[in-house]
Amino acid sequence: QKEVEQNSGPLSVPEGAIASLNCTYSDRGSQSFFWYRQYSGKSPELIMSIYSNGDKEDGRFTAQLNKASQYVSLLIRDSQPSDSATYLCAVQRETSGSRLTFGEGTQLTVNP
């Protein structure tokens, strides 16, 4: 079993729709959860972090965490073509100084 698994892509949504990206993790000791966006040929860019169960909203992005189910998701509302990228879920066991374990990523395409 992979440590971090993301829903297989690619995912294609029309402009204005909600894109839903999912991630599960195997280590119950994980404490910190991150979503990175990576455009082709670029480095990952942090877009959301979440540490407690529930929802966290930032603009068009909402991260959801359920530690009991070992599940974290990212919702992108009103998707734009500029959101087309690979989204990486990353999990960290401790809050400081420990490695990020990344999923394989989900490629999202938003069609105009």
Added chain:
Amino acid sequence: SAVISQKPSRDICQRGTSLTIQCQVDSQVTMMFWYRQQPGQSLTLIATANQGSEATYESGFVIDKFPISRPNLTFSTLTVSNMSPEDSSIYLCSVEDQSRESYEQYFGPGTRLTVT
């Protein structure tokens, strides 16, 4: 967040040679990390570099192959030694933002390495 730069941005190297990648941060940071992203794959941590101590390597990565220096709180280098085509990857440094309690990690622009 900190501004991170890497040099070189890309390079094409011959097998058997070594390349040193530099990572510069515009503020002092305790934790720096080196990751590798092989073509079409996700990121894998190579090692954690703390100033004033030896780097800590992840399983599958050894110091002889990937020596790391961390001379101060704003700079680190990663050397890829005795390169083979399998070392063709993007190498990324990241830093931990300790200005807040979140300890988020931010990435540099990466070094795209091709070994022929």
